[in-house]
Amino acid sequence: QLQTVESGGGSVQTGGSLRLSCAASGFTLDYRAIGWFRQAPGKKREGVSCINNSGSSTKYGDSVKGRFITSRDNTKHRVYLQMNSLKPEDTGTYYCAVTPCDSPGWALWDADWGQGTQVIVSS
Numbered sequence: 001q002l003q004t005v006e007s008g009g010g011s012v013q014t015g016g017s018l019r020l021s022c023a024a025s026g027f028t029l030d031y032r033a034i035g036w037f038r039q040a041p042g043k044k045r046e047g048v049s050c051i052n053n054s055g056s057s058t059k060y061g062d063s064v065k066g067r068f069i070t071s072r073d074n075t076k077h078r079v080y081l082q083m084n085s086l087k088p089e090d091t092g093t094y095y096c097a098v099t100p101c102d103s104p105g106w107a108l109w110d111a112d113w114g115q116g117t118q119v120i121v122s123s
Contacts, residue, residue: 002024002025002026002027002112003024003025003026003112003114004022004023004024004025004029004095004096004097004098004113004114005022005023005024005025005114005115006020006021006022006094006095006096006114006115006116006117007020007021007023007117008020008021008117009093009094009116009117009118009119010118010119010120011119011120011121011122012086012119012120012121012122013121013122013123014086014087014088014121014122014123015085015086016086016121017082017083017084017085017086018083018086018119019080019081019082019083020036020080020081020083020094020096020117020119021078021079021080022034022036022078022079022080022081022096023077023078024077028077029072029074029077029078029079029098030053030074030077031053031054031074032053032098033050033051033052033053033098033099033100033101033102034050034051034070034072034079034096034097034098034099034101035047035048035049035050035051035096035097035098035099035101035106035107035109036048036049036050036070036079036081036094036095036096037094037095037096037097037107037109037113038090038092038093038094038095038119039092039093039095039116040089040091040092041092043092045095046061046063046107047061047099047106047107047108047109048060048061048064048068048081048094049061049064049068049070049081050070050099050101050106050107051070051071051072051079051101052101052102055071055072055074057101058070059101059106061107063089064083064090067083067084067085067086068081068082068083068084069081069082069084070082079096081094081096083119086119086121087121088121088122088123089121090119090121091119091120091121092118092119093116093117093118093119094116094117094118094119095111095113095114095116096114097109097111097112097113097114098111099111
């Protein structure tokens with residue numbers, strides 16, 4: 001079964017930081033564009049970031065620009081999301097997925113989502 005596996009979530013206070021990690025089961029993330037998405041309770045899933053297969057190009061949702069950084073290490077088969085200056089509105093379940101980052105609609109991409117990792121930011 002081909003699936004992404006997210007980890008690194010947790011509970012932090014406003015202004016804190018977390019680093020999420022994305023791995024793959026059944027395939028390799030290497031050289032695939034990867035998006036991070038999140039879904040808050042009662043809200044639609046939204047695109048957070050996207051990184052191309054080499055890591056040379058990244059995109060971010062407006063709500064996280066300047067605070068979140070996505071990166072990858074293909075030697076470790078991992079894609080990361082460094083989240084800084086966290087706000088309560090960043091609370092949600094975070095998912096990663098193979099995503100067409102060069103598409104203007106990347107943030108609306110749908111995928112076979114994994115279990116995600118939960119992030120809770122308290123005020």
